[in-house]
Amino acid sequence: MCVLYGRRRIGKTMLLRKFTEKLNPVFFTAVQTLPERNLRLFTSCVLERFSPDMASFSLDSFESLFSYLSNMCKKERVVVVIDEFQYLAESDPGLLSLMQSYIDNEWKSGQMFLILSGSSISFMEKKVLSEKSPIFGRRTAQIRLSKFDYMDSALFVPNYTAEEKAIVYGVTGGVAKYLSLFDDSISLDENIVRNIFSKSGYLFEEPQNYLTQEFRNVPLYSSIIGMIASGVNKPGKIADKLHLDSSSVAQALKSLITAELVEKIHAMTGENNNKKVLYNLKDMMFRFWYRFVQDGLSVIEAGGGEIYYQKVVKPMVSDYMGHVFEEMCRTYTLKKGIEGEFGDLITKVGTWWGTNTEKKEQTDIDVVALASPGKKVLIGECKYKNEVLDKQVYEQLDEKRNLLGSKYKTSGLILFSKSGFSDWVKDKEGDGMFLVDLEKMYMCDDRQ
Helix, strand or coil: CEEEECCCCCCHHHHHHHHHCCCCCEEEECCCCCHHHHHHHHHHHHHHHHCHHHCCCCCCCHHHHHHHHHHHHCCCCEEEEEECHHHHHHHCCCHHHHHHHHHHHCHHHCCEEEEEEECCHHHHHHHHHCCCCCCCCCCCEEEECCCCCHHHHHCCCCCCCHHHHHHHHHHHCCCHHHHHCCCCCCCHHHHHHHHCCCCCCCCCCHHHHHHHHHCCCHHHHHHHHHHHHCCCCCHHHHHHHHCCCHHHHHHHHHHHHHCCCEEEEECCCCCCCCCCEEEEECCHHHHHHHHHHHHHHHHHHCCCHHHHHHHHHHHHHHHHHHHHHHHHHHHHHHHHHHCCCCCCEEEEEEEEEEEECCCCEEEEEEEEEEEECCCEEEEEEEECCCCCECHHHHHHHHCCCCCCCCCCEEEEEEEEECCCECHHHHCCCCCCEEEEEHHHHHHCCCCC
């Protein structure tokens, strides 16, 4: 019994179709309807698999259906996939208990391979995987499917340059469905206009469609996402700006985190400091849409999407990519740190912000990588600019060596640059000084 779950559009159904394409499965996708209709649809899938001439018949209960499956799995290996499982279980409160009985008494000793898949993360975690679930402890595997990282995302557009691959990742956030919309046989600009800045584009209304599927109070969640996208990333300030009580905002943020649209970020080395917590848009497509598309809706609907993109959006894409590039750099640091490229084993990577007491000013560190064993850290700076990274950036990072406190020893520096490095900086490479440009970030994966 495997439980597969993850946010919508992440690729669960495609993964299951690919996995089972040679297994002759019962593949049933539940719908949001009455239990009687789901029973008829599920029965049809089962009978189509085992008795095609009886596919038009319907069994009178889930118990009869499960009993039929029990008989089948005593004769042969039976793979049963229930996709969008939350719709089936929500429509019949007794279904999970009935399933528990059949797992324990029938299927466990048969040749059943049961896969339960769902896109409601909260339901799958609370009703299927938690200790309160009737089927708790029955699973033999679980997978929470996540977005692709920047390296996997690049495999969707292999013919693009490194910079173009990075922008595709920054626009799609590594979500499988969104990546599948991009065609590297045409230009990146054409793809962006066609998919986002066109009334018929899949991503033009995607945020509102997605929120409608996930939440009842869409205006509330959309407003909070808009606030975070504009840089208001603390609950109190969000509540003040929207004239809402703090408890409503806190609850909404919790739901947005569960839906993987928002993330709660702690400053590295300050996990226990509640003042060092920020909320960020985890979904980059939402981040891109709320920054650029929302203000251009009237122009796009009037047919001026391409002009709006070329004149307003494209000149600002490099600035937008700054935060995306930082996340890519943290991903690279963890991946290569696990492989031992930086000497010590890197176990955790994040960011840091706080006060430089010597200069009496607020500052931040883009990349903070904790090494094990001990309290050694690697700190880094990321620059997504068209000019080479020069001496000034190196010196600014070098000055931050001691900002994390006496408990942590900075064992190395790492500089990331979209456009390479000056000769002065190149001369510093080695002996705890690492230089990584955008091309190298993609070359670290031998599939590229």
